[in-house]
Amino acid sequence: MDMDLKDFMEFVQTTARSVGAEISSPWFYLQFGLILAAAGIAYAAEAGVCNRVDMTSLAMRWPLPLRHFARVMVSSASTAVFTLMVIISRVVMYHATWPSRSYLLMVAAKLGLAWLAIRLVTSVLRNAFIVKLVSITAWFVAALSIIGQLDATVDLLDSFAIVLGGLRLTPLLVIKAGALLLIALWATNIASNFAESRINSTTDLTPSVQVLLVKIIRIGLLAIAIVIALGAVGIDLSALAVFSGAVGVGIGIGLQKIVANFISGIILLADKSVKPGDLVTIGDNTGRISAMKTRYISVAAGDGREFLVPNEDLVTQKVVNWTYTDKNTLVKIAFGTNYDADPRLVCKLAAETAAAHPRAQKGKPPNSILTEFAEAGMKFSLTFWIADPDGMDGVKSDVMLALWEAFKREGIRVPYPVREIRVRGGALPVETTVEVPN
Secondary structure (H helix, E strand, C coil), rough: CHHHHHHHHHHHHHHHHHHHHCCCCCCHHHHHCCCCCHHHHEEEEEEHHHHCCCCCCCCCCCCCCHHHHHHHHHHHHHHHHHHHHHHHHHHHHHCCCCHHHHHHHHHHHHHHHHHHHHHHHCCCCHHHHHHHHHHHHHHHHHHHHHCCCHHHHHHHHHCCCCCEEEEEEEEHHHHHHHHHHHHHHHHHHHHHHHHHHHHCCCCCCCCHHHHHHHHHHHHHHHHHHHHHHHHHHCCCHHHHHHHHHHHHHHHHHHHHHHHHHHHHHHHHHHHHHCCCCCCCEECCCCEEEEECCCCCEEEECCCCCCCEEEEEHHCCCCECCCCCCCCEEEEEEEEEEECCCHHHHHHHHHHHHCCCCECCCCCCEEEEEEEEEEECCCEEEEEEEEEECCHHHHHHHHHHHHHHHHHHHHHHCCCCCCCCCCCCCCCCCCCCCCCCCC
């Protein structure tokens, strides 16, 4: 460890001497001034380019690679102009004086070119955080390489280590593992999205089987990516066996709900009790299943709300699936009339009204029966079938409105509670107020 500290201090002293020698030279300030002037010109040029160039119609007739390259250059106009100005300055100074007197310009030009190359490569990524992380990391590595300090930095990062069992953990190893994991996960995401699109386009598979296959592929590719990334940096997976007991305890105590929801999701996909597109009622919430995730399902209520129901609740609680085996739905309407009406006529009118609705199934005629002689009147039940439970409340409303109109035509009255108060042996006391004029 003492030797590592000595090497580090020697590295710092050498770098400080080299920077001090560079700063003490008058040519340093000339180069620095040229770099500042190039930055000012680049800033002004970017404002002009952004105001004059339409990004949507830029190079529409060009081939896709050239069009993509042009759009990246326009979006990074300041860096491109800065790099061009610095390169011109470097060429002029290189031929006018000693090459060492334009070293700073050469470094600035290379850094600008490196940033343009990184922007071009990362432009294919869609995640803003990943783009930022990759861009900054790659530019930092390029900068160390340009100034000739990459090997020294790598040795420095590899000199500090923590030994855990048979695993030698260093900052360099962590950085390599993180970079490879990032690349592997990105490639895994692309591959799993491609597989998902192909599976979802297959009409021979049911929606639940499609979701199950997508989940299995994602989990399998993720596990393979992690194993490959860790193996590529030289981490022996058997060295991590020390932590398996702690992970098992963590899963058993702190992560049991997550594991239960994950396993419940696999069970739901395997037994096909619910699937995307089903109309379900869970507790007081009714809606269609819009997505089935690893931990929960999303139920769209139809009014803009989405209920996220844990998978475990669907396995352990009562769930009404309106479209489990058959989408045909029985609609029930309860209503009443007074005792002056003919019950046979009421049943006939109700059945004819339901049959006239366009969504009522013709092969299953509606049925209306008298269910009770109640205190306020007779009670009836009307039932009829529709082909799909979607909009069932609207169908009930339409039939009830049509039934109301039919009752008005036939003079049939719907009972409503009436309270009659009789006063015996006198009148109710009434308070009166007499206004006295001023």
